[in-house]
Amino acid sequence: MKYNHKAVEPKWQNIWEEKGVFHASDDSTKEKFYALIEFPYPSGQGLHVGHPRPYTALDTVARKRRLQGYNVLYPIGWDAFGLPTENYAIKNHVHPEIVTKNNIARFKKQIQSLGISFDWSREVNTTDPDYYKWTQWIFIQLFKHDLAYKKEMNVNWCTSCKCVLANEEVVNGVCERCGSEVVHKVKSQWMLKITEYADRLINDLDLVNYPDRVKAQQKNWIGRSTGAEVDFQTTTGDVLTVYTTRADTLYGATYMVISPEHPLIEKWADKLSNMDEVRAYQAAAARKSDFERTEVAKDKTGVKLDGVRAINPVNNTEIPIFISDYVLVSYGTGAIMAVPAHDTRDWEFAKKFDLPIIEVVKGGNVQEEAFTDCATGIMVNSGMLDGLSVDDAKVKIIDWLTKEGKGHAKVNYKLRDWVFSRQRYWGEPIPIVHCDKCGFVPLDESELPLKLPMVESYEPTDTGESPLANMTDWIKTTCPKCGGAALRETDTMPQWAGSSWYYLRYMDPHNNEALASKEALDYWSPVDWYNGGMEHTTLHLLYSRFWHKFLYDIGVVPTPEPYAKRTSHGMILGENGEKMSKSRGNVVNPDDIVNEYGADTMRLYEMFIGDFEKAAPWSQASIRGCRRFLERYWNLQTMLIDGNEIRPELESAFHKAIKKVGDDIENIKFNTAIAALMALINDISNVKSINKEELRVFSILLNPFAPHITEEVYEANKLGEGIVAEAQWPEYDESKCVEESVEIVVQVNGRIKAKLNVPVDADKETMLSLAKSDEKVIAATQGMSIIKEIAVPKKLVNLVVKPL
RNA sequence: GCGGGCGUGGUGGAAUUGGCAGACACGCAAGAUUUAGGUUCUUGUGCCAUCGGUGUGCAGGUUCAAGUCCUGUCGCCCGCACCA
Numbered sequence: 001m002k003y004n005h006k007a008v009e010p011k012w013q014n015i016w017e018e019k020g021v022f023h024a025s026d027d028s029t030k031e032k033f034y035a036l037i038e039f040p041y042p043s044g045q046g047l048h049v050g051h052p053r054p055y056t057a058l059d060t061v062a063r064k065r066r067l068q069g070y071n072v073l074y075p076i077g078w079d080a081f082g083l084p085t086e087n088y089a090i091k092n093h094v095h096p097e098i099v100t101k102n103n104i105a106r107f108k109k110q111i112q113s114l115g116i117s118f119d120w121s122r123e124v125n126t127t128d129p130d131y132y133k134w135t136q137w138i139f140i141q142l143f144k145h146d147l148a149y150k151k152e153m154n155v156n157w158c159t160s161c162k163c164v165l166a167n168e169e170v171v172n173g174v175c176e177r178c179g180s181e182v183v184h185k186v187k188s189q190w191m192l193k194i195t196e197y198a199d200r201l202i203n204d205l206d207l208v209n210y211p212d213r214v215k216a217q218q219k220n221w222i223g224r225s226t227g228a229e230v231d232f233q234t235t236t237g238d239v240l241t242v243y244t245t246r247a248d249t250l251y252g253a254t255y256m257v258i259s260p261e262h263p264l265i266e267k268w269a270d271k272l273s274n275m276d277e278v279r280a281y282q283a284a285a286a287r288k289s290d291f292e293r294t295e296v297a298k299d300k301t302g303v304k305l306d307g308v309r310a311i312n313p314v315n316n317t318e319i320p321i322f323i324s325d326y327v328l329v330s331y332g333t334g335a336i337m338a339v340p341a342h343d344t345r346d347w348e349f350a351k352k353f354d355l356p357i358i359e360v361v362k363g364g365n366v367q368e369e370a371f372t373d374c375a376t377g378i379m380v381n382s383g384m385l386d387g388l389s390v391d392d393a394k395v396k397i398i399d400w401l402t403k404e405g406k407g408h409a410k411v412n413y414k415l416r417d418w419v420f421s422r423q424r425y426w427g428e429p430i431p432i433v434h435c436d437k438c439g440f441v442p443l444d445e446s447e448l449p450l451k452l453p454m455v456e457s458y459e460p461t462d463t464g465e466s467p468l469a470n471m472t473d474w475i476k477t478t479c480p481k482c483g484g485a486a487l488r489e490t491d492t493m494p495q496w497a498g499s500s501w502y503y504l505r506y507m508d509p510h511n512n513e514a515l516a517s518k519e520a521l522d523y524w525s526p527v528d529w530y531n532g533g534m535e536h537t538t539l540h541l542l543y544s545r546f547w548h549k550f551l552y553d554i555g556v557v558p559t560p561e562p563y564a565k566r567t568s569h570g571m572i573l574g575e576n577g578e579k580m581s582k583s584r585g586n587v588v589n590p591d592d593i594v595n596e597y598g599a600d601t602m603r604l605y606e607m608f609i610g611d612f613e614k615a616a617p618w619s620q621a622s623i624r625g626c627r628r629f630l631e632r633y634w635n636l637q638t639m640l641i642d643g644n645e646i647r648p649e650l651e652s653a654f655h656k657a658i659k660k661v662g663d664d665i666e667n668i669k670f671n672t673a674i675a676a677l678m679a680l681i682n683d684i685s686n687v688k689s690i691n692k693e694e695l696r697v698f699s700i701l702l703n704p705f706a707p708h709i710t711e712e713v714y715e716a717n718k719l720g721e722g723i724v725a726e727a728q729w730p731e732y733d734e735s736k737c738v739e740e741s742v743e744i745v746v747q748v749n750g751r752i753k754a755k756l757n758v759p760v761d762a763d764k765e766t767m768l769s770l771a772k773s774d775e776k777v778i779a780a781t782q783g784m785s786i787i788k789e790i791a792v793p794k795k796l797v798n799l800v801v802k803p804l
Numbered sequence: 805g806c807g808g809g810c811g812u813g814g815u816g817g818a819a820u821u822g823g824c825a826g827a828c829a830c831g832c833a834a835g836a837u838u839u840a841g842g843u844u845c846u847u848g849u850g851c852c853a854u855c856g857g858u859g860u861g862c863a864g865g866u867u868c869a870a871g872u873c874c875u876g877u878c879g880c881c882c883g884c885a886c887c888a
Contacts, residue, residue: 213808217883220807225887244888257888300886326886336888344805345886414887534882608829610817614810615881622816622830624842629829631844672818675828682828745824750869752824790868795823800868 003634005598009708013115021725022066022117024073026508026520033070034524035062036503036563038532038540039077039124041495042103044088047110048580049588049606049618050572054531056603057569057612057670059116061529063704064665066117067729073524074117075506077124078104082495083161083177086426090459096426100127110591114599115707117725122509126498127426131505133449134515135497136431138547140442141554143432147193148420150440154261154329155419157185162460164189166419166494168221168539173289183289187464190421190430190491194546198222198413200560201545209565211613214537221538223414228398230337230407232256232310235318236271238264240310243332243412246342246374247401248393251382252360253337254350256310256321257302260285261329265305273306278323285325300326300349312337313406314383314397324349332412341366361390418543420494425458425467427492435479435486444480452492466490499540500547503527503562515556522558530563541566567668570615572606577617588618600706601627607670607705630709632681633702636690637717643691652739653683654697658732661701670705677702696720697730745796746771748780764791771797 016022035058040051062074080100089096104125111118124131142148156165160180164187169176194201202222205215227245234240240256258264260282269275281303302324309318326345327336340350340357347370350357357366360382364371371377379385384400385393401407421430431443431450443450453474458467468474468490479486501515507524508516532541548562573579574586581587593602604626610616646654657680664673680698684690690698696719703710703724714724738760744767746754754776758767768791771777777799784801791797 211808213883216808220884223884223887227888242888246888324886326888328887331887338888343888345888348886412887414884537883608816616816619816619830625829671816672828675818678828743824747824747869755824788868790823792823796869798823798868 003631003709005600005708006595008712009113009115009594009599012708012711013112015711015723016115016117016725017120019723020121021723022072022074022119023121024075024119025071026523028071030069030071032073032524032528033062033065034073034526034528035065036074036506036527036530037076038530038536039079039499039502040107041079041082041084042100042107043084044099044103045582046106047590049590049593049602050580051111052114052116052590052602053572053606053612054533054569055111055114055116056606057668058529058531059118059603060607060665060670060704063117063707063725064662064729066725067700067703067727069728073122073506074119075122075124075509076111076116076118076120077122077502077506078107078126079495079499079502080104080125080127081427081493081498083163083424083426086424086458089426095454096458097127100125113594114590114603117707122506124502124505124509126428126502129449129451130512132428132498134505135428135493135501136443136448136450137445137515138501138551139428139493139497140431140445140448142192142550143440143442145550145554147196147550148190149193150188150190152186152188153191154184155187155189156182157187157464158182161424162462162464163423164419164421166496167416168418168542173292181289184286185464189419190432190489192418192420192546194418194543195413195415197546197549198224198415199411200549201542204545204549204561208561208563210563211566211568214534214541214566214568217534217537218542221415221542224411225413226409226411228394228401228407229333229410230313230401232313232337234311234321235309236268238267240264240321240335241333242335242337243410244337246339246394247397247407248379248382248385248388248390249339249342249360250312250314250337250397251385252339252341252358253312253319254340254356254358255319255338256335257324257327257338257346257349258321258335259327259329260323260325262323262334265323268305268308271307274303277303278305281323288325300324300345300352302326302349302353304353313401313404320355322349322353330416331414340370342371344370344372346370360385418546420497421489421491422494423464423466423491424460425452425455425492427494428452428497429468429492430489432489433477433479433486434489435482435484437484438479438481438486441479441481441486447480450488466492468492496540496543500544501551503530503544504551504557521556525557526559526561527563529565529567531567531569534568568613570611570613572609573615573617575618575620580618588620593623597623597627598630598708600630600709603707604630604674604705608674610671612668612670629678629681630706632685633698633706634709634713636681636684636695636698637713639689640695640717641689641691644693645691646694646697647687647691649687650683650694651736653680654694655732655734655736657701658697658730659734659737662729662732665704674705677705692717692719699724700727700730703727742794744794746774746777747796747798748777749800750798751780753777753780760794762793764793767791767793767797771799 037054037058062072066072085096085099089099156170158165158175158180160178170182175182202219202224225245228247229241229243232240302322305321310321311318338346340346341359342361359366361377362380363377374390377390379388379393398409429450429452432440435441453471455471475488477486477488504516508520511517551557552560576586578584605623657676660676661673699710699714711724720727741757742760744756744758745752754774756770758770768789781801783804785804786799786801788800
């Protein structure tokens, strides 16, 4: 009776589906548990072994929670808009809708072969008009609340995708998706005011249970800094406002720097005697791609503006103004006061252009290097600030500036507003029309969904316009407000739109009246456990927190945060320790594993491979160990005896395992949970028999990891009523976890001399007297005097001795 | 530069509050059953050696006791990066 996974696994997958055992109930008296994985992008390549790691992990949690009596929602869907599908469609002349449908069918089949307990009745698809109707609806609400606006601005442009990118999508100066060069273009774009939520996106991290690395990365990306804006008069009468976090060093400002794109330059054009030189520098800076700009980051360049000077507000000193690309137009005011003595970049610039360096904080040697330490310095050469600490000086100078009307405290963020439009076909149409008379007008909500029109050609254009721009029939429409002629917006939404709220749709996926009913939202919110990749920390995770907060503000959702708990899985690497990729030729297809070893082995191995949160290399050899374990479990049936109680000789082993497996699953320590089951089967093998109750408990413990084989064993041996998926998780008894006697170690001067079995409740005196009567210990302490005795119950005895 | 993390056998990885380092596997070796084994089972397996030493990147420190705590140092990975 060999275990045949090819027969057993499909059998149980069908039974589960027919019985609908994994369908979440919307009106249950049970406690709810909402587990969520990041829904996949159905690419043409199909699954690779990385996909099932998070699916299996939360499946293990979901299955265990069901056995514990929770009403579990564990849904899945498809994040199906996006460029790879569109590019494939263009190349092969198939409509993206067809490509998407085929890819989903393939993904679905692959995922179903793994026996993940998804509730397929709640499947969603971001490209379904019934779904994106609500994506568009949310956009309209954002627009109505002034959080969506269209603006001419300098944007990131991917030269290969022929499309703008959000800041979050530019990685090291190249496109996050395709790795192509990113250049700057001035374009009119739809923007979302995520910056309005910057503070709350940081502060509310206190409300959620996320890994520290995720919180830190989001805080870092939002980049809050507190400082001051200071107004400098100039010799032209214009005011030049700078942002600084070091207002305390104002007396040390010996020059100003403004970014090459700063608007005052144009204003000053006819006053500058070296305007040609300035324009040449501006042009050179504009030509640089993000990549080049970071490449040459070390060497400071710049041009002095001849003909205008700034006046330091604290001492009325006239100081020169430079333009330099080390000052970014997009941060603060696009202008800085330069304090070379106490800022490294200013110091480098001052050295190169031979500008004065005035020390205002004592503690370093500012001619040798910038002194930037805020904690220890004392103010000098700073008039009213002399003798103060840096912190006190900040407070005092900002007070003074405020009183004088020359500045004020200011908080700044690195976070930029979200560039939301894309010049591509395969995305949600933006439901806005442009009317000459009324400006931008949203569609009436009854007009939603605004469906993507069928087009002849969806190739991206070189003009920077969406392919939809060629669809004259579709574009020409009437203004919802005045009824006059108007044009539709032709850009589409980014892929991040549909995924920013999908977890809400799962709560009530077929609702035609709302994105989800209030009852469903109240019952299921928030997501209890959300697992996803670290790569989405400053993309999807941040975006969806923003959308959720907005929906909370307008009364749509009941919680300020979407996800109560977040965990993050490590990548599965190729056997050679490198990232799996087609070009490296180290991709493992899960179909092959399921075919050869079965889904249960695949699942077990993915959970056993190592620390869930860390990357782990795949090993074709190690999988065999997991298959072997399942076969040993299968073979327990050959040593089955009667009995409806766990026998005394296995009692503590079982109770310890029940505790450990349950705790480890909750603590994302799947690898040690499985190790505990392996250890338990070793204990059972030593006894050489297993009774029905023991096999029943073992089967339930193993079920979340290996659901198919456990169902089969359970059924074949009539271990209980119904099926395992509807059984009850065993309880452990703390008092039964302890054994009667325990082995302790006896050390002399920290060296192990003996091991003793003592009763588990032996007190220190008993342990010490037992230890001291052991002959090896006596030998080791011969001729010595004991100067200290340490006894730790259940652990060890240590005798500290020295020669007499 | 800033932020987060990691360094343990041949390999993947275990080690509550400091308390037997190497759980559980993979691999390897020997043996048994088969005897065609990429099967199964048993035993062994950190390193060096005979007792006994010695071992968690390296160097110190605290402690009866350190993978774990402290100081310094080297190396690696991830995120951000001229953010004023």
